[in-house]
Amino acid sequence: MKATATAPANIAFIKYWGRKDHKLFLPLTTTNSMNLSACTAETVIEFGVSGGDTITITDNTGNSKEINNVPGEKDGMLYTTLDRVRQRTGVSDYAQVTSKLSFPMGAGIASSAAGMAAFVAAAYAAAGDMDTVNDREELSREIRLSGSVSAARSSHDGFTEHLYGETHEKAYTVQIAPAEHWDLVDLVAVLSPEEKKISSALGHSLADSSPFMQARLDYLNGKPELARQAILDKDFASLALLSEIDTINMHAVMMTSRPPAFYLSPASIDIMKNVISWREDQGLNVFYTFDAGPNPHVITTAAEAESVRKLLEKHSEVQFVLENHPADGVRITSHG
Amino acid sequence: MKATATAPANIAFIKYWGRKDHKLFLPLTTTNSMNLSACTAETVIEFGVSGGDTITITDNTGNSKEINNVPGEKDGMLYTTLDRVRQRTGVSDYAQVTSKLSFPMGAGIASSAAGMAAFVAAAYAAAGDMDTVNDREELSREIRLSGSVSAARSSHDGFTEHLYGETHEKAYTVQIAPAEHWDLVDLVAVLSPEEKKISSALGHSLADSSPFMQARLDYLNGKPELARQAILDKDFASLALLSEIDTINMHAVMMTSRPPAFYLSPASIDIMKNVISWREDQGLNVFYTFDAGPNPHVITTAAEAESVRKLLEKHSEVQFVLENHPADGVRITSHG
Numbered sequence: 063m064k065a066t067a068t069a070p071a072n073i074a075f076i077k078y079w080g081r082k083d084h085k086l087f088l089p090l091t092t093t094n095s096m097n098l099s100a101c102t103a104e105t106v107i108e109f110g111v112s113g114g115d116t117i118t119i120t121d122n123t124g125n126s127k128e129i130n131n132v133p134g135e136k137d138g139m140l141y142t143t144l145d146r147v148r149q150r151t152g153v154s155d156y157a158q159v160t161s162k163l164s165f166p167m168g169a170g171i172a173s174s175a176a177g178m179a180a181f182v183a184a185a186y187a188a189a190g191d192m193d194t195v196n197d198r199e200e201l202s203r204e205i206r207l208s209g210s211v212s213a214a215r216s217s218h219d220g221f222t223e224h225l226y227g228e229t230h231e232k233a234y235t236v237q238i239a240p241a242e243h244w245d246l247v248d249l250v251a252v253l254s255p256e257e258k259k260i261s262s263a264l265g266h267s268l269a270d271s272s273p274f275m276q277a278r279l280d281y282l283n284g285k286p287e288l289a290r291q292a293i294l295d296k297d298f299a300s301l302a303l304l305s306e307i308d309t310i311n312m313h314a315v316m317m318t319s320r321p322p323a324f325y326l327s328p329a330s331i332d333i334m335k336n337v338i339s340w341r342e343d344q345g346l347n348v349f350y351t352f353d354a355g356p357n358p359h360v361i362t363t364a365a366e367a368e369s370v371r372k373l374l375e376k377h378s379e380v381q382f383v384l385e386n387h388p389a390d391g392v393r394i395t396s397h398g
Numbered sequence: 399m400k401a402t403a404t405a406p407a408n409i410a411f412i413k414y415w416g417r418k419d420h421k422l423f424l425p426l427t428t429t430n431s432m433n434l435s436a437c438t439a440e441t442v443i444e445f446g447v448s449g450g451d452t453i454t455i456t457d458n459t460g461n462s463k464e465i466n467n468v469p470g471e472k473d474g475m476l477y478t479t480l481d482r483v484r485q486r487t488g489v490s491d492y493a494q495v496t497s498k499l500s501f502p503m504g505a506g507i508a509s510s511a512a513g514m515a516a517f518v519a520a521a522y523a524a525a526g527d528m529d530t531v532n533d534r535e536e537l538s539r540e541i542r543l544s545g546s547v548s549a550a551r552s553s554h555d556g557f558t559e560h561l562y563g564e565t566h567e568k569a570y571t572v573q574i575a576p577a578e579h580w581d582l583v584d585l586v587a588v589l590s591p592e593e594k595k596i597s598s599a600l601g602h603s604l605a606d607s608s609p610f611m612q613a614r615l616d617y618l619n620g621k622p623e624l625a626r627q628a629i630l631d632k633d634f635a636s637l638a639l640l641s642e643i644d645t646i647n648m649h650a651v652m653m654t655s656r657p658p659a660f661y662l663s664p665a666s667i668d669i670m671k672n673v674i675s676w677r678e679d680q681g682l683n684v685f686y687t688f689d690a691g692p693n694p695h696v697i698t699t700a701a702e703a704e705s706v707r708k709l710l711e712k713h714s715e716v717q718f719v720l721e722n723h724p725a726d727g728v729r730i731t732s733h734g
Contacts, residue, residue, distance in 0.1 A: 273613050273614070273616065273617035273647065274610045274613045274614075274647075274650060276613065277609050277610050277612065277613035278609070278610075280609065281609035306658075307654070307656075307658075310653050310654055310658065311609065311610075311654055314610060314650030314651075314653060314654050315650075317646050317650060318643070318646055318647055318650055320643075322642075322643075322646065324667070324670075324671065326667065327667065327668075328664030328665060328667045328668040329664060330667075331660070331662065331663065331664045331666075331667055332663075332664040334660075335660065
């Protein structure tokens, strides 16, 4: 009744914002991404404890927090997920959950994607339901139901795609290519943390209030397929163009919702402009993308990663840089 | 054959971006604005000189530049305008033009709006066509034809509106209210100048390449009328909401055009977030708006202008603040 799972966060090239269904967490578009080697979570779940479920998250700097069960808040989804696992597997025991991040909490890195993916896999493994763990498409559906499409993309190895689907059954993750397919590097430039005034969860529910939401969806038609092909062809320039347009389109929707969600900070804009200059003026293979937060993800090739990393580290607002290579998806590392 | 005209720049609350007709400079929407007391141009035009047209612009710091006649460039429009004035008035002489700005050139303040309005009025007055000068609607059409809808709004006093029209005849400026109607203050926070990679003129022609352009136009339906009513009612909160949404929508269109036009700088974003905090956390009557450039225009009331000005001047990236009150439009100050 005990299992350990690891899972990476990932960075999306074609992103999702807004949902078709807020209960099933069905996104409005197919999205694709690359798993991140340096942003992982390791989660241990043991059923059979007494007194109630407990969930603790620690990070690589020694910070830790207890996750309380507050219904309606994102953290509360972890408890909802435990209930769902118990319901599906017939286990009735309480669980003790400990999750350890390979990177600092609260730095604006998508910890939930790594954490949720490892959490769901470990929970099903600990409950003895290896069928769900081994069926990666089904596992991706279960991870999505825990509240995060981003996490659901970490169900498969390397470069992955979460398919648009109108029902729970039809919305799941597939692999585009394994990690060794393409030696892209994602340098996450971690900025001084700012208070996130609009959580991603709230932001998704506000997306429809932007006058540009439908235009974004119209624009997206065919774009995930182009990004998939760029990944398969290792076509850096095409992926760069698609991704930069996509992330700015998404942020344009965010900042025009009511209330507006401004996730980009002054330093985000500065680094974005630097990246354009490094590419256009210095000829580096480099592009930027932003999730729902201020930290630039600067994508480059393995050959140029060291040069770009040095450029990023020179920036006064960059606290540190996390260097990520394509990584495998979720794994059960210990069981029983 | 000599005349002097003065005209103010203005700040738009509902802005225009993109054009229905790039030759007639017909905008895609009605827009409205307030004339700016501290951002003016004084232009002297004398017909009857020999050797060719000459145009010189100086500013309040002593900088000056000769405007060369380069067809297709915005400055070249001044020569095109002289030709049009000669054609309409029967004057055949060359003109000597000197224009003096009340504010620094190259600081990202919309010098062309003030300069173009004064230029067109002075040219018609110097050519003896006072009918065109005194018919302010017709004057606004002529100013628009010189290349700037923004300039055309300075044809009338105080708070003005350039009406959407499908033909040259139907697109002209009217007054919403005189300058003394409402003691709004526009504090222009002038930042360190950045090279403007996409000129406004080029930007207008790129607007249609944004996937959000049509959605912006759909959104705008009815908004100029609401902004007009907010001005008439002196309803600060409504004007603030309409204007902030409008400027961010416009910048979302700009940054999603191909190529993207990123006019906002890191400091623009920082001050934008400060302004929101001054309003929401400190209760000040204040909102931001941005033209096609990085300088925040921070709109407030006369009662709070001094407090807001001090807050802006504390910002390390603000070079200086220009304090503007509602102003009259174009005037002929000397004639004959």
